Amino acid sequence: MGSYSRGRDFLFCQLCGTMLTIPFRASDKYAQCPLCNAKRNLKHIRGKEISYKISAEDIRRELGINIIDEQKVQLSKVNKKCDKCGHGEASFYTRQMRSADEGQTTFYTCLGCGFQFQEN
Numbered sequence: 001m002g003s004y005s006r007g008r009d010f011l012f013c014q015l016c017g018t019m020l021t022i023p024f025r026a027s028d029k030y031a032q033c034p035l036c037n038a039k040r041n042l043k044h045i046r047g048k049e050i051s052y053k054i055s056a057e058d059i060r061r062e063l064g065i066n067i068i069d070e071q072k073v074q075l076s077k078v079n080k081k082c083d084k085c086g087h088g089e090a091s092f093y094t095r096q097m098r099s100a101d102e103g104q105t106t107f108y109t110c111l112g113c114g115f116q117f118q119e120n
């Protein structure tokens with residue numbers, strides 16, 4: 001049992017270890033084991049599920065924003081030495097992070113090898 005499976009214990013039957021069937025309807029209060037029919041209250045399980053979904057959604061939205069911004073921005077050239085190949089020119093764009101105190105990040109793409117790096 002690694003840490004991965006331990007972290008997901010709430011999805012498994014405590015008696016036989018079979019994965020529980022979790023009902024989709026919010027009115028169903030129990031998850032049932034398909035093997036031994038043991039039931040587990042979903043109250044705290046649903047809470048975990050919801051918080052997991054929110055963080056996944058946040059990540060997806062973050063990625064979506066990144067993609068849109070990259071398409072909008074006209075790439076400009078700047079004299080910037082690439083750490084990887086030593087080429088002296090890179091294209092760059094800046095992006096304001098959602099949170100104000102994260103500030104602005106400058107993203108560079110080396111025109112020699114395509115290596116991507118960033119600076120705050």
Ligand SMILES: [Zn+2]
Nearest residue numbers: 013016033036
């Ligand atoms: Zn069981």
Ligand SMILES: [Zn+2]
Nearest residue numbers: 082085110113
């Ligand atoms: Zn390079």
